[in-house]
Amino acid sequence: MLGLGKITLTHFKNYEFSSFEFPQQVTGICGLNGRGKTNLLDAIYYCCFTKSYFTNSDALNVHFNKEGFRLEAAFYNNGKDQQVVCIHRGSVKKEFLLNGIPYEKLSAHIGLLPVVMIAPDDIELITGTSESRRRFIDTVMSQVDAAYLLELIHYNKILQQRNSLLKKMDTVESGSATVLDILDEQLIPVGSSIHSKRKAFLQELIPLVQEFYQQISNYAEKVSLEYISQLNHENFEQLLKQNRQKDILLQRSNAGVHKDDAGFLLNGQPFKSIASQGQRKSLLFALKLAEFELLKRHKGFSPLLLLDDVFEKLDAQRMNQLLHWVCNENSGKVFITDTHRERLESALEKLNVAFSIIEL
Ligand SMILES: Nc1ncnc2c1ncn2[C@@H]1O[C@H](COP(=O)(O)OP(=O)(O)OP(=O)(O)O)[C@@H](O)[C@H]1O
Numbered sequence: 001m002l003g004l005g006k007i008t009l010t011h012f013k014n015y016e017f018s019s020f021e022f023p024q025q026v027t028g029i030c031g032l033n034g035r036g037k038t039n040l041l042d043a044i045y046y047c048c049f050t051k052s053y054f055t056n057s058d059a060l061n062v063h064f065n066k067e068g069f070r071l072e073a074a075f076y077n078n079g080k081d082q083q084v085v086c087i088h089r090g091s092v093k094k095e096f097l098l099n100g101i102p103y104e105k106l107s108a109h110i111g112l113l114p115v116v117m118i119a120p121d122d123i124e125l126i127t128g129t130s131e132s133r134r135r136f137i138d139t140v141m142s143q144v145d146a147a148y149l150l151e152l153i154h155y156n157k158i159l160q161q162r163n164s165l166l167k168k169m170d171t172v173e174s175g176s177a178t179v180l181d182i183l184d185e186q187l188i189p190v191g192s193s194i195h196s197k198r199k200a201f202l203q204e205l206i207p208l209v210q211e212f213y214q215q216i217s218n219y220a221e222k223v224s225l226e227y228i229s230q231l232n233h234e235n236f237e238q239l240l241k242q243n244r245q246k247d248i249l250l251q252r253s254n255a256g257v258h259k260d261d262a263g264f265l266l267n268g269q270p271f272k273s274i275a276s277q278g279q280r281k282s283l284l285f286a287l288k289l290a291e292f293e294l295l296k297r298h299k300g301f302s303p304l305l306l307l308d309d310v311f312e313k314l315d316a317q318r319m320n321q322l323l324h325w326v327c328n329e330n331s332g333k334v335f336i337t338d339t340h341r342e343r344l345e346s347a348l349e350k351l352n353v354a355f356s357i358i359e360l
């Protein structure tokens with residue numbers, strides 16, 4: 001069982017210096033708008049993922065007019081204490097320590113403390129660009145397969161080199177084509193491996209999403225999902241060859257797994273264009289709960305579940321159904337924010353679950 005006993009935030013976002021304890025299975029985090037509910041969830045996420053859920057810029061996480069921040073969290077897993085400390089000191093590289101030992105590579109921490117966040121803006125996952133769907137897929141897979149994360153980092157590095165070479169190609173003549181060949185040779189095995197891993201992953205994820213969607217919609221609707229990739233039909237080497245002229249002309253790489261996407265259909269029609277708001281939300285929850293189930297299956301224990309403002313997103317019936325699943329059918333630790341303390345308390349009381357409330 002994975003849990004979090006306590007977290008201390010120093011100069012993190014709106015927090016100057018605050019500690020919070022989480023003694024029960026469920027923690028309700030209440031307070032008015034702008035009090036720091038989302039920021040507290042983000043601090044928890046940060047300790048699991050070595051970065052914010054919302055931004056890649058650590059400067060934005062530092063309390064206004066301060067130099068850096070510190071997060072300290074006492075996790076436990078299968079009876080073992082796992083203390084996480086993150087120290088960010090402005091310009092120097094941040095330090096991230098597990099039980100007092102600093103990580104050389106932050107990526108080594110990913111997956112140790114699996115976590116699933118559901119936040120209002122996540123609806124982007126359905127309505128936004130393919131990038132948000134790739135990020136979702138990569139976030140889940142990185143927690144399950146550490147080698148995948150390293151391959152992804154490697155792929156992006158080569159891709160970046162390839163793109164900057166393409167940008168220079170009209171000025172530098174001979175030699176560039178050879179360098180491009182070398183980069184392609186490096187890119188092909190990594191890209192192909194990412195493709196086959198994503199394919200296998202989606203084969204596992206899709207039935208879970210469909211099952212959750214059916215439950216949430218009370219079996220009224222059916223969604224289908226597919227993995228969209230140029231590499232589904234052709235091997236990567238051929239694709240790179242076919243796109244070589246276009247790449248040089250447009251000065252960027254047009255073929256590869258960085259173009260992958262996931263397509264959603266509702267009763268056979270494109271989801272994005274026909275689904276109602278409630279249906280989009282239902283699909284979002286189905287995707288996230290599928291993520292949760294899949295992580296649990298692979299890790300052998302439940303991830304932490306961070307629910308930000310979910311009350312604002314669903315009608316009472318669907319909310320109660322969701323909370324029932326989250327609190328009664330799941331034994332993992334859950335953190336739920338809400339602006340209405342009474343609403344949250346009365347919902348949790350009905351569920352007969354051990355909970356504590358933090359009032360900000
Ligand atoms: N780097 C920072 N330094 C100081 N304050 C910050 C920083 N970043 C964000 N804030 C403040 O944090 C507050 C927002 O916190 P947060 O998003 O956690 O609120 P919330 O309780 O989730 O509110 P809501 O109910 O509206 O979602 C804002 O007042 C914002 O100005």
Ligand SMILES: [Mg+2]
Pocket residue numbers: 037038039308309
């Ligand atoms: Mg918030």
